[in-house]
Amino acid sequence: MNNFVSYANATDLMTEIGNKIKALNGAYIFRGSVTFANLPSNLTASMTGYVYNVTDDFTTTADFIEGAGKKYPAGTNVAIANVGTSLSPDMKFDVTGSFYDVDAIEGRIDDTQAMIAPEFDSTTAYSINDVVTYQDGLYKFKTAHAAGAWDSTEVDPVVVKDLLSATEPDSLTAAQVQALIALL
Numbered sequence: 001m002n003n004f005v006s007y008a009n010a011t012d013l014m015t016e017i018g019n020k021i022k023a024l025n026g027a028y029i030f031r032g033s034v035t036f037a038n039l040p041s042n043l044t045a046s047m048t049g050y051v052y053n054v055t056d057d058f059t060t061t062a063d064f065i066e067g068a069g070k071k072y073p074a075g076t077n078v079a080i081a082n083v084g085t086s087l088s089p090d091m092k093f094d095v096t097g098s099f100y101d102v103d104a105i106e107g108r109i110d111d112t113q114a115m116i117a118p119e120f121d122s123t124t125a126y127s128i129n130d131v132v133t134y135q136d137g138l139y140k141f142k143t144a145h146a147a148g149a150w151d152s153t154e155v156d157p158v159v160v161k162d163l164l165s166a167t168e169p170d171s172l173t174a175a176q177v178q179a180l181i182a183l184l
Helices: 010-022 104-114 160-164 174-183
Strands: 030-032 048-053 074-083 092-097 131-134 137-141 155-156
Touching: none
Parallel strands: 030 048
Antiparallel strands: 048 074, 074 092, 131 137, 137 155
């Protein structure tokens, strides 16, 4: 610890480390955890790269690169970024995590899944190569199935990629093709 003798306390040390990292240009500088309401309100170019961990759920405002109205959970990291130029800075918050507003896309996922394959129905008979979803899995029948309970020995799990590379592309309906294209 002899290298740090000149630093009087942890705050000075963190400031010095932050200055060294900031000198690298483009590095993140972690500034701690705050509530959404306590994020800085007057963003300046000197704050570029500052990262805050937001401790409560929040919805973005126009001050975010992502735009207003996106929901994020507590624990999301938010960085300050310059979306302008060095001569004309335009400072915004940028969500750095991989969180998505699932409420906004959940219905589209269900609709797409239904277009790729119907949910297994125990009152329906299925033929070889029929594709169904069952408990959020995608399956292709390898034997004929008489109407009745699910029998995992009659199916093979399949992934969307397998459907795209099927040797019999005519076996896909137009709706299935459209759903698969939507996933790309």
